[in-house]
Amino acid sequence: MGCSVEINNIEAGYGEVRVLHGVSLSVKDGETVVLLGSNGNGKSTLIRCIAGLVEPTAGSVILKVDGKETNLVGRTPEEIVGLGVALVPEGRRLFPGLTVEENLMLGAYRRAARRNIAGNLDFVFATFPVLAERRHQLAGSMSGGEQQMVAVARALMSEPRLLLVDEPSVGLAPILVSRMIAKIRELKEQRNLTVLMAEQNFNQAIKIADRGYVIVHGEIEFEGKSAADLANNEIIKQYYLGT
Secondary structure (H helix, E strand, O other): EEEEEEEEEEEEEOOOEEEEEEEEEEOOOOEEEEEEEEEEEEHHHHOOOOOOOOOEEEEEEEEEOOOOEOOOOOHHHHHHHOOHHHHHHHHOOOOOOEEEEHHHHHHOOOHHHHOOHHHHHHHHHHHHHHHHHHOEEEHHHHHHHHHHHHHHHHHHHOOOOOOEEEEEOOOHHHHHHHHHHHHHHHHHHHHOOOOEEEEEEHHHHHHOOOOEEEOOOOOOEEEEHHHHHHOOHHHHHOOOOOO
16 A cells, blocks of 8 residues: 655754754655755755654654554654665665675564565665675775665665665765666666665756655755656756756
8 A cells, every 4th residue: 555754844953053944845656756956954864854863853754654644743763774775875874793694684674574574685786786795795885886785785674665775875876876866766776776876966866756855954945746846946946957
């Protein structure tokens, strides 16, 4: 019956600093929605609110999985992972002193995924063959692109329904960004995922977006109904296309 998320009037921040001001957006079943914005405008904070790493002071985050609705606000990150939400965090956030395989096994924490650890491990190794070759290598000794593969593969080990991807382009060469974006699109189709991706690289994000939003100073400034709608928006042209 699918997976979707509805974010309603979210207010959030850190201490006395308010970052998000009444943010509302939705991601429907099977969509890839991009959240566009430059650094410091609230993209990562919103992603962290969905994942349970930042607790909003107001609003709701309604996850709907196979017809069952759950408000994620107030839930722990562990509970949210258990509901089928996985995060690929900005900066990858691996355990550098653990091997590739050990990092991947940490992603299999979700109860529903434990019964198919071997199958999921085979899948991610088939998806990223270099990880199979280096399964015993310390994650911290790998290149940035390889570490990003580990971060994505770790998220897949939990058999997610909703995949949150935060700034996959950070620290990667353009060719690696292009390959990673293409891989996210491929994985979405293979695993029937619903995807919300926060990204500041418009030209890469638009390649896989069904539609998207532009966030400026913690508020949604524009909602694009399609990829073409985003590309033709004046805010996009001014901030991302240099016109």
